[in-house]
Amino acid sequence: MRSVIKILGIAAGSFIYSIGINYFIVANGLAEGGFVGISILGLYYYKIPLGVSFFILNIPLFLIGWKLFGKRFIFKTILGVVFVSIFSEVTKGWQAPMSDKLLAALYGGVINGIGLGIIFRSGATTGGADIIGRIVNHYFGYSMGRTLFAIDVIVIGVVALIIGKQTAMYSLIALFVASRVIDMVLEGHASSRACLIISDRSQEIADAISQTLERGTTLMEGRGGYTGKNKEILYCVVSREEIGRIRQIVRDIDPAAFLVIYDVHDVLGEGFAPLKATS
Known part of the structure; x- marks a missing residue:
């Protein structure tokens, strides 16, 4: 078939x-x-x-x-x-x-x-x-x-x-x-956005995203190229409509955070298109 x-x-x-x-x-x-x-x-x-x-x-x-x-x-x-x-x-x-x-x-x-x-x-x-x-x-x-x-x-x-x-x-x-x-x-049309957030308060931001948007997040270890200090990098994928709320969450918790938002395609998994749909 x-x-x-x-x-x-x-x-x-x-x-x-x-x-x-x-x-x-x-x-x-x-x-x-x-x-x-x-x-x-x-x-x-x-x-x-x-x-x-x-x-x-x-x-x-x-x-x-x-x-x-x-x-x-x-x-x-x-x-x-x-x-x-x-x-x-x-x-x-x-x-x-x-x-x-x-x-x-x-x-x-x-x-x-x-x-x-x-x-x-x-x-x-x-x-x-x-x-x-x-x-x-x-x-x-x-x-x-x-x-x-x-x-x-x-x-x-x-x-x-x-x-x-x-x-x-x-x-x-x-x-x-x-x-x-x-x-x-x-x-596909880029209806989803990925966010990379570098902050000293990554866990607080992750908790707020989970509670407010019910979106999963991933925390990764990184190291500053200039300072040499260890940093936590938060990664999450949200819908286009949720970007404003992400900005507000980060701004409220850590105004000094570094936030990168970019288009992603074919987002598959919980909260988005089911993975089995493409098999």
Whole structure:
């Protein structure tokens, strides 16, 4: 059942991604990074169907990936590529030319990010640059992120030379927006906050948080880098709505305390989402 849900997720993500590509990117003469970007260039200049060229470009990488990383990894990647190839042809007539290319880039980036985020969250990829990134990492040790960035830069550079700098700039905006939306889909909206509190009265603050907010806390041992004195560091995670009360508790008990608040994602456990929900 879980495998069926993941396959449906890959299909849904691929469908949404294909809509973003055709409805906003291709319809407004923009481009993408990676192998989809290469396929879009093939569509613009040689009228090669995007889905066909995208699938063909990935075939040699399937064979290499199968040999290096095994059938389990490559199976979901093949599904992602096949679904994107099919849906990009199904939706090729769904286009919305816009007078404002900036809006097209923004909307396209959001839709593409949602689609890719669902695909990645389902455990698949869209092949192409992702497989190359893994191969380069396997043989040369370079990080996947660096390789993927280099491939996107090369493709967008070619777009700048062939189509024009303005199109390349709008395409970069779409890529940036998509990357941020992918992070949101994968990690969730940061509705929780983590707090680090350094104080000489950490235990009192911990007791107040427990009594007032009914939140658990953790006390850790630390040492001041300048003074060399031992310090207790209090760590806790609270909802966004409780941050004001945390500040007030710390301010009332120890105005000289050091408080750090930052976003956290996928908080699982008592008081938040149940851990078993992600298994």
